[in-house]
Amino acid sequence: MAEKAVNGFADDSSSDKSLKKHATGDGATVNGIEKVRNGSPDSFCDIRPSMPLFGMDIGGTLTKLVYFEPANFDEFDLEEKETLQTIHRYLIGNVAYGKSGIRDVHLEMENQTICGRTGKIHFIRFPTSQMLSFIELAKSKNFSGLASGICATGGGAYMFEEIFAKEVLLQLHKYDEMDCLLKGIHYIDRYNPFSECYFFRNPRDTELCKKMPFDFRNPYPYLVVNIGSGVSILAVRSKTDYSRVSGTSLGGGTFLGLCCLLTGCETFEEAIELASQGDSKNIDKLVRDIYGGDYSKFGLAGETVACSFGHMMSKEKRDTSSREDLARATLVTLTNNIGSIARMCAKTEKIERVVFVGNFLRVNEISMKLLAYAMDFWSNGSLKALFLEHEVRNYNLCFLCTVIVLRKRVTASILFSVLV
Numbered sequence: 001m002a003e004k005a006v007n008g009f010a011d012d013s014s015s016d017k018s019l020k021k022h023a024t025g026d027g028a029t030v031n032g033i034e035k036v037r038n039g040s041p042d043s044f045c046d047i048r049p050s051m052p053l054f055g056m057d058i059g060g061t062l063t064k065l066v067y068f069e070p071a072n073f074d075e076f077d078l079e080e081k082e083t084l085q086t087i088h089r090y091l092i093g094n095v096a097y098g099k100s101g102i103r104d105v106h107l108e109m110e111n112q113t114i115c116g117r118t119g120k121i122h123f124i125r126f127p128t129s130q131m132l133s134f135i136e137l138a139k140s141k142n143f144s145g146l147a148s149g150i151c152a153t154g155g156g157a158y159m160f161e162e163i164f165a166k167e168v169l170l171q172l173h174k175y176d177e178m179d180c181l182l183k184g185i186h187y188i189d190r191y192n193p194f195s196e197c198y199f200f201r202n203p204r205d206t207e208l209c210k211k212m213p214f215d216f217r218n219p220y221p222y223l224v225v226n227i228g229s230g231v232s233i234l235a236v237r238s239k240t241d242y243s244r245v246s247g248t249s250l251g252g253g254t255f256l257g258l259c260c261l262l263t264g265c266e267t268f269e270e271a272i273e274l275a276s277q278g279d280s281k282n283i284d285k286l287v288r289d290i291y292g293g294d295y296s297k298f299g300l301a302g303e304t305v306a307c308s309f310g311h312m313m314s315k316e317k318r319d320t321s322s323r324e325d326l327a328r329a330t331l332v333t334l335t336n337n338i339g340s341i342a343r344m345c346a347k348t349e350k351i352e353r354v355v356f357v358g359n360f361l362r363v364n365e366i367s368m369k370l371l372a373y374a375m376d377f378w379s380n381g382s383l384k385a386l387f388l389e390h391e392v393r394n395y396n397l398c399f400l401c402t403v404i405v406l407r408k409r410v411t412a413s414i415l416f417s418v419l420v
């Protein structure tokens with residue numbers, strides 16, 4: 001592969017259909033639901049791994065990478081120190097890497113202690129579609145001769161395991177994404193107890209609706225709705241007891257895919273921008289479009305969506321609909337569907353706190369407010385929709401609990417070449 005393509009993440013060849021998926025199986029299955037106790041990543045903190053530390057979550061759409069920058073470089077030997085300083089200069093000197101790598105500066109976490117060391121956590125993301133470029137690069141740099149292995153979470157840790165082993169001669173140490181997600185949520189909240197978790201006060205009133213901090217220090221039981229490419233719903237009853245109670249394939253990836261199809265947009269940011277200027281009422285049929293007003297007998301207000309995309313069966317309505325309206329209706333449809341499934345899960349599990357996470361909510365206040373509204377309205381105020389600053393903006397957080405322990409200089413070389 002050309003160096004340029006590798007370095008710039010320019011080659012979009014990672015949709016390689018020949019990659020084989022592996023079955024997971026970290027937990028026992030009870031009534032078709034995976035029951036998982038005792039996630040394993042904590043064991044990392046029993047050791048004092050060599051620096052630098054990275055963690056990676058390879059999702060269906062985005063790969064999230066964290067880099068832990070130790071505060072004091074002086075305690076390392078000369079070679080390690082040199083590597084750390086080079087990484088530091090490069091990473092901190094840039095916020096964008098190649099065409100698609102981004103460092104989210106506003107998410108940085110200072111004064112963190114990981115595995116006995118104090119430092120800062122940096123957050124970087126890039127599309128998983130560029131992963132084969134990363135692998136090509138690792139191969140071309142003879143990574144296997146120098147690295148001890150990579151720890152990773154997410155479907156990609158399984159998806160790319162074989163190709164990493166075969167092509168790069170490198171083992172991926174896999175950790176379950178849901179275990180890590182929950183550990184990540186609590187890690188983050190512990191370090192930002194008064195500013196990480198929030199809710200919307202007065203969610204039914206657009207004028208008075210206001211973001212407020214939520215004290216999440218005594219959180220159990222709660223539901224997690226992880227909106228990534230698809231959606232996983234977890235019922236969490238204690239630190240070590242949770243189950244995946246439901247999920248839906250209609251998630252953030254569906255929103256982006258449909259929006260690209262319907263509007264010709266090409267990025268998530270563009271899709272959200274379009275949606276923010278559109279009106280879904282031009283696309284969806286409301287109860288009032290069918291009843292002429294409310295359907296009072298069952299408490300359905302005229303403003304309620306009766307049929308998502310229902311107006312699109314009319315040629316006239318199709319001809320007058322705009323890209324903005326279509327983007328908005330796609331966003332509202334997906335969000336309401338997720339909200340509705342979450343509400344049913346909360347009812348079945350008898351849980352009142354619902355934490356919505358995942359990158360679908362990144363730069364997407366429309367969906368957050370809609371979810372807050374829907375939870376409050378349809379439960380008569382008994383359900384509370386909660387959100388997290390880091391989670392919402394960027395990461396599954398899995399990687400906070402995983403680390404990539406690489407041998408010194410190689411890490412720098414890989415990271416640099418990929419991100420340059």
Ligand SMILES: Nc1ncnc2c1ncn2[C@@H]1O[C@H](COP(=O)(O)OP(=O)(O)OP(=O)(O)O)[C@@H](O)[C@H]1O
Pocket residue numbers: 058059060061062063154155227228229230231251252253254255256268269358359360361362394395396
């Ligand atoms: N820059 C972006 N590029 C692509 N999608 C984005 C971007 N920012 C936010 N998103 C949204 O976030 C979703 C991916 O979220 P997330 O990173 O949490 O999931 P994932 O780990 O890729 O998927 P999964 O967990 O299902 O494997 C996308 O499907 C899209 O809706």
Ligand SMILES: CC(C)(CO)[C@@H](O)C(=O)NCCC(=O)O
Pocket residue numbers: 060155177228229230231232246247248249
């Ligand atoms: C497959 C995963 C777990 C990958 O993160 C996620 O995309 C998901 O939960 N999808 C929904 C699958 C379902 O229908 O339950």
